[in-house]
Amino acid sequence: MTSNYTVMTVTLLVWLVIFIYLIRLEGKVKKLEEEK
């Protein structure tokens, strides 16, 4: 069960990193669109 919590924590961290990257990328795209 402990290993399950370890995998869960790692997966959550990976998801957090992907999500933050997605939000930042969206922000950059929006900025570039507004520049046009």
Place this chain on the structure above:
Amino acid sequence: MIWNVILFVLMGWVIVMAFITPAPQQVIGEASRIFYFHVPQAWVAVVGFVVSMVASINYLRRGRLTDDDRARVAAELGFVFCLLATVSGSIFAKVTWNSYWNWDPRETSILFLLLIYGAYFALRSALTGDEKRARLAAVYSIFAFITVPFLVFVVPRVLPSLHPSDSVVDSAGQFSMSGTTAMIFFPALVAFSLLFFRLYILGVRISILKRRRIEESQL
């Protein structure tokens, strides 16, 4: 903004619940938890190929290069999720069958699918001229999609396979999922679909920006 919040919460829910609830398949054990990620990845890959085919038809009907961008972005995402499904399936195979690759019908059919869509990108990169590339790629994408239902749904069910096939519906066609499993699996399908559409919209917006930049530099 609201979609991002829903996506973040839903995926978080799926990840937490997938690991704190009992494994969905007691016979297979802990490895069966991959079901909550592997099946939605395969599902989203099929969605990607469907969207690519629809955008390709739209391109042939209307001749707008934006539709070609849509087809390419959807095929790229479909390919990435197909690759993820292959890798997660391969990890499952190592745990349950003691080998990463067994040439099981399910593994072979997904490999064919990857090769077919790999050829789509090779075709695109081999052609010059936006219109010519878009037209040929659209025709290829439509023909490529014809293989998807056979390779994903028909071949693995017709040929004898080690791949579990009663996770969602049993051999009699009855819904075989427990309440807890369904409570995680269906939100996982929604979360992965939402993630696909967020990435798809973003990919199309980037393609439009790139195209505008090229057009401006040519003026």
